[in-house]
Every structure is written in C-alpha cells, then in structure tokens.
Amino acid sequence: MKQLVILSGKGGTGKTSLTAAFAHLASQNQFDNSLVLADADVDAANLELVLQPQMLEEEDFWGGQIAIINQDTCAVCGDCQAVCRFDAINYVDGLYIVDPIACEGCAACAFQCPTESIHMQEQVVGKFIISDSRFGPLFHANLFPGGENSGKLVTLVKQRARLKALDDHSELVLVDGPPGIGCPVISATSGADMVLIVAEPTVSGVHDMRRVLETTQHFGVPAMVCINKADIYPQGVAEIKKYCQENELPLLGEIPFDIAMTSAMVEGEPVTASYPDSPVSIAIADIWEKVIDRLFDSNVDSNLISLD
Numbered sequence: 255m256k257q258l259v260i261l262s263g264k265g266g267t268g269k270t271s272l273t274a275a276f277a278h279l280a281s282q283n284q285f286d287n288s289l290v291l292a293d294a295d296v297d298a299a300n301l302e303l304v305l306q307p308q309m310l311e312e313e314d315f316w317g318g319q320i321a322i323i324n325q326d327t328c329a330v331c332g333d334c335q336a337v338c339r340f341d342a343i344n345y346v347d348g349l350y351i352v353d354p355i356a357c358e359g360c361a362a363c364a365f366q367c368p369t370e371s372i373h374m375q376e377q378v379v380g381k382f383i384i385s386d387s388r389f390g391p392l393f394h395a396n397l398f399p400g401g402e403n404s405g406k407l408v409t410l411v412k413q414r415a416r417l418k419a420l421d422d423h424s425e426l427v428l429v430d431g432p433p434g435i436g437c438p439v440i441s442a443t444s445g446a447d448m449v450l451i452v453a454e455p456t457v458s459g460v461h462d463m464r465r466v467l468e469t470t471q472h473f474g475v476p477a478m479v480c481i482n483k484a485d486i487y488p489q490g491v492a493e494i495k496k497y498c499q500e501n502e503l504p505l506l507g508e509i510p511f512d513i514a515m516t517s518a519m520v521e522g523e524p525v526t527a528s529y530p531d532s533p534v535s536i537a538i539a540d541i542w543e544k545v546i547d548r549l550f551d552s553n554v555d556s557n558l559i560s561l562d
C-alpha cells in the first residue's frame with residue numbers, strides 16, 4: 255500500500271482539481287476498487303465538491319479548551335480579566351463573560367481566580383466525516399472557523415484512511431494535502447511514500463515550491479513537481495524548470511490553462527471525466543502515468559534531492 259500526497263506552496267494552484275482527476279484516472283485502471291481517498295485540507299476541505307460523495311458517518315472532533323465561568327460562585331473581582339492577555343473576558347451587565355472566539359485556552363484566568371469559579375472545558379471544533387465516493391471511500395473533515403488543532407485533525411483523517419486501506423488491502427491512498435508548510439502539511443506528509451508538488455508559474459512560484467520541498471526533504475519524503483497553467487507565464491515556467499534541473503528534481507509535466515477545467519469545476523466533475531480529450535486532461539493523464547511509475551518504483555529513494 256502506497257501513500258501519495260498532493261501539495262502546493264500556496265492555495266489556489268489547482269491541487270484539489272488535480273487530485274480529483276487522479277482519483278478518476280485511478281478508478282479506470284489497476285486501482286479500481288483499490289483506492290482510498292483523503293482530503294487533508296481540513297481548514298478548507300473541498301474535494302467533496304468535485305467527487306460528490308455520499309456521507310456515511312460523521313463524528314465530532316474535540317480540540318482545544320475555553321474558559322467557563324461559574325456565575326453562581328464568581329466574586330466579580332475582575333482578576334480574570336486583568337490576567338487575560340487575549341482580551342477574551344468582558345464585563346457585561348455586572349458579569350464577567352468569556353468570548354469563546356477570543357479565548358486561547360491558556361487557563362491563566364482559571365489559575366488566577368481566587369474563588370476557583372473558572373474551569374477549562376474542551377469544545378467541538380470540527381467534524382470528521384467518512385463518505386463513499388464513486389472512486390472509493392473518502393475520509394475528510396471540516397474544521398470550524400477559529401478551531402484549533404488542524405494538524406491533529408489532519409492526522410486523524412490520514413490515520414483512518416490508512417487503516418481502511420489496510421483492512422481492504424487497497425493499493426493506494428491518495429491524499430489532497432493542505433497548502434503551505436505549517437503543521438497540517440507536516441501531518442499530511444508524515445508517513446507518505448511520495449509527494450507531488452503542484453507549482454504555478456508566478457513571480458513567487460519558485461519560492462512557494464522551494465518552501466514545500468524543504469519541508470518534504472526534512473522528513474525524507476521523495477518529491478516530484480508538475481506545473482499547472484504552464485502557458486500563462488513562460489518566464490515563470492523557465493525558472494521552475496531551471497530550478498528542478500539544478501536540483502535533480504523530477505519535473506513530470508506541464509498542465510496548460512484550459513477552460514475545460516473551469517467548466518468541469520462548475521459541473522462538479524473531474525476534468526478527465528467530463529472532458530477526456532481536452533488538452534488539460536491529456537496532460538494530467540500523462541502526469542498520472544509518470545507518478546504511478548515512480549510511486550511503485552523500488553528505486554524511489556534515488557529521487558531524493560538536496561537543497562543545501
């Protein structure tokens with residue numbers, strides 16, 4: 255069983271659209287009934303918008319704590335407000351009230367309260383969801399606005415997807431990863447066999463790509479690159495190609511800008527399913543074949559690069 259994670263240095267590069275297309279292509283060949291999907295972008299999960307799955311299970315995700323004031327024993331002394339560094343405690347109509355959005359759960363107020371009228375309470379900060387898509391089971395989640403522990407929720411999504419793959423003897427876990435290089439990305443990358451980085455030819459394209467590469471290299475995960483919307487800024491494409499060549503980084507292909515991709519998004523379908531003969535679908539299919547060849551190549555460690 256292999257784990258492939260799709261990453262990008264920033265949001266909006268086409269990572270989710272590419273993952274959905276890969277899911278469709280996987281279901282057309284040797285991975286039919288042998289694919290497990292995971293949307294690890296829990297802060298802005300949208301793979302379900304393209305795959306249109308049927309929800310099977312939904313669980314509360316608990317994380318972080320907020321302060322709760324017992325108004326019956328509160329002395330209304332104001333010590334809690336004075337010690338709060340996040341301005342999360344307000345004096346309203348003769349009572350001290352905790353703002354649950356502003357509260358960071360540091361518990362300083364609970365320790366300071368002379369009457370022990372404040373306790374810390376865990377809260378539901380998101381939903382963990384198991385769905386059934388036409389391409390395979392989908393594990394995904396939604397973190398509520400301002401919710402904490404997105405890295406922990408990503409880990410839960412990936413762990414459950416991996417366990418499902420092991421139980422069903424599935425060959426591939428395909429993960430739509432979060433953008434950037436923060437804790438969610440680290441959680442999504444952990445345990446992966448390989449990552450595919452979706453770069454875009456913008457002024458900051460090389461910089462964004464390098465940030466992700468440094469993260470994957472730190473955790474010893476082989477990386478590959480593809481360029482999306484490659485025909486809109488030739489100079490940016492040239493810079494990405496040069497960087498990949500200098501660092502012996504596999505560049506698997508270029509995806510052109512194609513209105514078919516936008517049309518497929520509006521239809522809620524993978525572009526390879528709706529417009530299989532479009533230039534964008536042909537390019538993605540070619541990249542997919544190269545990804546699978548490398549992912550199941552026993553010499554994959556030779557693809558590791560140095561960014562020193």
